[in-house]
Each structure stands twice: as C-alpha cells, then as structure tokens.
Amino acid sequence: MRRNTCVIAGGGPAGAMLALLLARAGVEVTLLEKHGDFLRDFRGDTIHPSTLQILDELGLAEEFHRLPHRKAYGMEIHTDDTTVPVANLRRLKGKYQYIAFVPQWEFLDLLTTAAKRYPNFRLLMETEVLGVIREGDAVRGVRYRDASGEHELRATLTVAADGRHSDVRRSAGLVPVERSAPMDVVWFRLPREPDDPGVTFLRVSSGHMMVSINRETYWQLAYLIPKGGFETLRSQGIETIREPVARLLPFLGDRVGRLRDFGEVSVLSVALNRLRRWHRPGLLVIGDAAHAMSPIFGVGINLAVQDAVAAANLLAGPLAAGAEIPESLLARVQRRRTPPTAVTQFAQSVVQDRLIRPTLSGRPRQVWLPRDISRIPLIGFLARRFVGLGVLPEHISSPVKSHQV
Secondary structure, X not given: OEEEEEEEEXXXXXXXXXXXXXHHOOOOEEEEOOOOOOOOOOOOOEEOXXXXXXXXXXXXXXXXXXXXXXXXXXXXEEOOOOEEEXXXXXXXXXXXXXXXXXXXXXXXXXXHHHHOOOOOEEEEOOOEEEEEEEEOOEEEEEEEEEOXXXXXXXXXXXXXXXXXXXXXXXXXXXXXXXXXXXXXEEEEEEEOOOOOOOOOEEEEEOOEEXXXXXXXXEEEEEEEEEOXXXXXXXXXXXXXXXXXXXXXXXXXXXXXXXXXXXXXXXXXOOOEEEOXXXXXXXXXXXXXXXXXXXXXXXXXXXXXXXXHHHHHHHHHHHHHOOOOOOHHHHHHHHHHHHHHHHXXXXXXXXXXXXXXXXXXXXXXOOOOOOOOHHHOHHHHHHHXXXXXXXXXXXOOOOOOOOOOO
C-alpha cells in the first residue's frame, strides 16, 4: 500500500493536464491509465485556441507545433445548395487563430512527457482502477489492479478523470443526469488526393449529415446516424455507408470502394450528461467523468483541459503545502466550471434539436442561413469566440515549485 498527495484516475486530456500542473507545483502525484498506451483511433483531437494558449503558458507551444498537425482557420457548413462560413478564427483576438488537428495520443504523450521531467510525478500504465477507498463518507484513495495483482493507493485527494464511463465516479455513488442525444457517430477514413478540397467542413442534406476532416493524406469522416441505429445499419451492409458518402461528397466517389466492411469503422455512442455534484470529501470529478459532451463544435478536449487548469489553480497550492483539502474548496472548482459546461451543453442541445434531429429524420426544418455567418458583427464575434476560446477560458495561476530532472 502506497500513499501520494494526489492520485488521478484516467490519462486523458483532463487527467494528464492536471497531473502536469500539480507536478510542477511540487505535489506528489500519481496518474493511473488502464491501457498500455494512448493509441486509440478516432478519438477527439481538435486543439482549440484556448488550449493552445494554455500550452503557451506552460512553455510547450513550440514543442506542440513540432508534432504533425493541420491548422483549420474556420468552420463551414455545406448544404445541397450553398456553403456557409460559420466561424472565421482569423479574426479572433489573441496569438492563436486556428484549431490544430493533432492525434490525441501525440497530445497526451506531450503532456505526460513534460510531467515526467518532475521527480514527484509517477505514471502507471496498464493499471485499472477498481474503485475508491472509503473512510466513512470520505474518499482516501483507490484500489487498482496491474500485472502483479490488486493494490491500494491512498491519497489526500483522489481525482476521477476516467471518462464518461468512469469507474471511480460509479464507485463513489455519483450518477450524472442524462440529456437526450438524437445521434450516434460512425467514424472511418478514406484516402485523400492532392486536388481534393482543403477545408474541414460539415455536409448537410435531407436524411444525412457528415463531418469531413482533412488529415492531409486521408479524410477522417464522421457519418451521423439516428441514436441506436448502428446495428440496423450494419445489417444492411457496407453499401449503406458507401452510397451516401459518394452522393454527399462526389469527389470521394471513386474511393468509397476502399471501405471494404464494418471492420474498418468505429461507432461512438453520443452522450450528453452532467453531474449535479462533482465532489465528495477527498474526491473531485472533472472532464468527461463530470460532463460528457456531444461532439458538436469539437470542444470536449478543451473543456476537459479547462477543468484541469481551474482545479490546479485552486488546489495546487494547498496540496503542495500538505494541507487537507476541505470539500468547500472542491465545490469551488465545480462552481467555476459549471457555467461554461452548462452553456456549452445548452448550445449543443439547440443544434441537436434544431438541426441534427430533423435532418436525420428526413424532415429538415426550413432554416434561413445567411451567406456568411462569420461576417455578421455580433453573431460572427460570438461564433468565433465560442468555438475558439469557449465561454470561460482559464489561464494558469498555479504555483511552480518542483524542479525538472
């Protein structure tokens, strides 16, 4: 049985960022990740200006931009009749005016490699958290299993950052409030040719919606289907995906045959939920474990990173000083992060109900769209700020105490 000041379950964006910030503040921190690496295909990987600014404040921006990446300076909607620019990030104030598309495993490797430079950081891979250690109503660490068996790790603070199916959250008896989502997402890829369109965009047509992400050598494609409809889709054969791709994106018509079967696709069951309470004595829940986000706007990673920065700003100092963390301080983290989470989820719900649900039903509403949303003075400003920076962007104010090795 070992003890740390802080133990974090889940090596995703929230857990990795919080571990790095706490380690640089001098906190003894252990990060537990159940997989042997971070290599998971079709994970979200849009790094928005708010997160790029955080990396800049950490001195990691140059290192980040050496990773293979592609910049997107705006968002567009392509309908059967027209193309509508939605957010022009080139007009966003600040140093970073683009979204960077980087494989999430590269981003997580960057954060954990930076954290390993501090002697008080420990990363345990292939380590599955089984549940929390309780003393009365308080959480005092976790039980976990690795190749050598089951163990306990006690800690002053336990953080659940283990995703939308959080085992730590479940073990602590915290249950999120579900909000309906009308769709699931089928992910797959097709080769990209040099004369293909260069932008990332949303393609909308009656009964069909598809997001096309330019990966330079291939297209990462997200085909939206009605909620729970994947088994029906699969029973009808792979042609049920090939045909709408060829029709919606004619430039890919000669390549849809490369999608041979359903072994080459991945399905995301979309969830939209939020905990009423993100904490118990000795426990804090952040990221997807506290609020599963819809893929709309691609902001999930960035909300998770913002949670981590807010938590570190409030908790790193007391943890480094060896103080017990009162639940009232954990509640301050929730109060700080609930408004941007709630506003973002509300916006996602509006898009789901007003655009996605009727479109997938084959009965799209007649919605008037201006030729260029990004140029409407107030709406354009709000769109680029919402997409680029979010509702309440955080900045690092946590202390720096630990020396790198």
